[in-house]
Amino acid sequence: ITTEASTMLPFSNLTAVTPVDGRYADKCVALRAHFSEFALIKRRVIVEVKWLIHLADERVIEQLPPFDEPTRASLLALIENFSVEQAERVKAIERTTNHDVKAVEYFLK
Incomplete structure (x- = not known):
């Protein structure tokens, strides 16, 4: 074939x-919910968001101050409400970056 x-x-x-x-x-x-490509992308989003919050909270990067409560809530809501449509946006970004994790970073911008 x-x-x-x-x-x-x-x-x-x-x-x-x-x-x-x-x-x-x-x-x-x-x-x-655990092994699909959607699940993989969602887990990557969770890791990136939680890592970003951690970096801000710990003042690891001087230019990244801790997030105010509305911003923190918005980031955490993104994790809770992550949808297939958002995963499709990540995949669209990935087609231009040719890099799956970088696509998640660009999605979060």
């Missing part, structure tokens, strides 16, 4: 990359 032909295959149990995504998808749906 050519690469071109493989990109035209519709998604189904037979065309899934693994049986986990195909025939066992209904049994593994709970795993998506």
Whole structure:
């Protein structure tokens, strides 16, 4: 099968990359929240936000003062309410940066 032909295959149990995504998808749906690409991006956002807050709180970077409460709440709300649409924005940024973590940093700007 050519690469071109493989990109035209519709998604189904037979065309899934693994049986986990195909025939066992209904049994593994709970795993998506932990092992999907969305979950990976969300974890990266969590790490970057918490690290930024830590750096500000500890005054590690002189030019980064501690965040006021509304800013801190906004950053923490981003973690709590992170959506698939936001993950798609990170992926769009990644297409230009060719770097997954850098895309998260740009998303947070």
